[in-house]
Amino acid sequence: MDSTPVTASGLEPQSALSARMAAVEEARRATGADPRQPALDYPPYRSTALRHPTKDLHHADPEAVELFAPCFGERDVDPLEADLTLGGAGEPLGERTVVTGRVTDARGRPVRRQLVEVWQANAGGRYVHSGDRHPAPLDPNFTGAGRCLTDDDGYYRFQTVKPGPYPWRNHHNAWRPAHIHFSLFGTEFSQRLVTQMYFPGDQLLALDPILASVTDPRGRAMLVAAYDHGVTTHEWATGYRWDIVLGGAHGTPLEDGEGDRA
Amino acid sequence: MSTAPREEPPTRTTPGQTVGPFFHYALPYDGDRDLVPPGSAGAVRLGGRVTDGAGEAVRDALVEVWQAGPDGAVPRETGSLRRDGWTFTGFGRTCTGRDGRYWFSTLEPGPDRPGAAAFFALTVFARGLTDRLFTRAYLPDDTAALAADPLLASLPAGRRATLVARRDGRGPVFDIRLQGEGETVFLDLSGRRAP
Numbered sequence: 001m002d003s004t005p006v007t008a009s010g011l012e013p014q015s016a017l018s019a020r021m022a023a024v025e026e027a028r029r030a031t032g033a034d035p036r037q038p039a040l041d042y043p044p045y046r047s048t049a050l051r052h053p054t055k056d057l058h059h060a061d062p063e064a065v066e067l068f069a070p071c072f073g074e075r076d077v078d079p080l081e082a083d084l085t086l087g088g089a090g091e092p093l094g095e096r097t098v099v100t101g102r103v104t105d106a107r108g109r110p111v112r113r114q115l116v117e118v119w120q121a122n123a124g125g126r127y128v129h130s131g132d133r134h135p136a137p138l139d140p141n142f143t144g145a146g147r148c149l150t151d152d153d154g155y156y157r158f159q160t161v162k163p164g165p166y167p168w169r170n171h172h173n174a175w176r177p178a179h180i181h182f183s184l185f186g187t188e189f190s191q192r193l194v195t196q197m198y199f200p201g202d203q204l205l206a207l208d209p210i211l212a213s214v215t216d217p218r219g220r221a222m223l224v225a226a227y228d229h230g231v232t233t234h235e236w237a238t239g240y241r242w243d244i245v246l247g248g249a250h251g252t253p254l255e256d257g258e259g260d261r262a
Numbered sequence: 263m264s265t266a267p268r269e270e271p272p273t274r275t276t277p278g279q280t281v282g283p284f285f286h287y288a289l290p291y292d293g294d295r296d297l298v299p300p301g302s303a304g305a306v307r308l309g310g311r312v313t314d315g316a317g318e319a320v321r322d323a324l325v326e327v328w329q330a331g332p333d334g335a336v337p338r339e340t341g342s343l344r345r346d347g348w349t350f351t352g353f354g355r356t357c358t359g360r361d362g363r364y365w366f367s368t369l370e371p372g373p374d375r376p377g378a379a380a381f382f383a384l385t386v387f388a389r390g391l392t393d394r395l396f397t398r399a400y401l402p403d404d405t406a407a408l409a410a411d412p413l414l415a416s417l418p419a420g421r422r423a424t425l426v427a428r429r430d431g432r433g434p435v436f437d438i439r440l441q442g443e444g445e446t447v448f449l450d451l452s453g454r455r456a457p
């Protein structure tokens with residue numbers, strides 16, 4: 001009846017999951033849904049089953065409060081919070097890395113002085129979280145949470161160590177590609193974004209149903225940082241560049257003659 | 263028309279990804295859910311339960327509120343992450359517990375113009391939710407304003423009620439049903455109507 005090969009864990013093998021990921025991507029291309037945004041109903045990522053809304057999002061014209069976002073400032077964030085390698089008695093294990101980039105809106109305008117939050121696993125692929133039962137070592141010198149404000153040109157910058165991949169139980173032999181979780185605010189409520197940044201060249205990217213919930217390859221490419229030798233520093237840290245474009249109510253590209261003073 | 267060269271606008275925005283199960287040591291912070299100190303003058307409890315398509319508690323959701331003050335004005339004050347106990351910043355964040363419940367200590371928003379319906383803007387994140395969801399929790403009292411609200415008017419009667427809070431003795435109660443019976447209306451605020 002079911003030709004799915006049996007795995008030692010009893011979970012679906014990667015080959016079957018990958019075939020389903022490809023089929024959903026193909027099917028979604030035909031629906032007219034915006035493939036650049038993740039599919040809320042995405043069966044290959046099993047936890048979506050009971051958590052995705054079944055009704056379409058309902059269009060609403062933003063009201064006053066939704067045309068603004070919360071303000072954060074110097075009182076909110078200590079500049080040292082942008083360095084995830086601090087906080088322990090010694091240096092954390094792993095590849096010291098700088099991740100930096102620019103946050104803009106869809107018209108290319110910088111998002112200035114706004115909050116960016118990050119969290120990640122340590123170099124061994126373990127989170128400082130009671131729910132993480134992956135038997136990789138915790139690092140006493142690494143917590144993996146940071147914050148900063150973007151500068152006047154929209155740039156953020158974190159110093160950290162490269163996170164490791166980690167296993168999860170979505171399917172048999174499931175491994176999340178190395179990633180850093182990002183949380184961002186724009187200048188209006190609807191620009192709120194929580195996402196994940198990935199590293200280039202990772203062979204796990206093509207196998208990951210969370211990344212694949214974005215069913216457009218160009219959308220997925222926007223989640224992968226670029227190695228940047230100009231960010232890499234002599235005898236200190238490797239460097240990656242990752243720019244972020246926030247959508248929102250005013251995130252549609254310009255019409256001619258509109259927004260001249262932007 | 264400006265003569266200055268204009269930067270080509272990027273055609274794509276960065277996609278969202280699930281908040282995952284491991285945000286609890288990073289996103290919550292001291293005082294996150296207390297927009298005003300509990301028990302202070304005018305403080306109410308905005309709370310409710312987040313449930314999934316089986317009606318089960320969603321234990322690992324993150325809920326954020328963003329709102330006007332009682333005068334209807336949108337706060338422009340910093341300090342949400344390091345509250346001073348006196349400044350109303352309009353932003354709060356909280357995690358659901360094992361029972362799926364969340365709550366904030368806050369002030370009730372006023373309408374931004376006479377006759378408008380006042381609401382809390384809410385954002386919901388969770389493992390298994392591939393992108394954040396936006397919704398509104400309207401205050402239930404001003405029935406004329408609710409009847410005149412453009413969003414509520416655009417909804418079928420059966421779904422309208424999902425956006426209107428009820429009251430218990432402590433303040434507005436707003437349950438969030440991600441899926442199924444009584445599914446909450448979630449919003450597309452992007453300014454584009456679906457084709």
Ligand SMILES: [Fe+2]
Nearest residue numbers: 179181282284
């Ligand atoms: Fe993760």
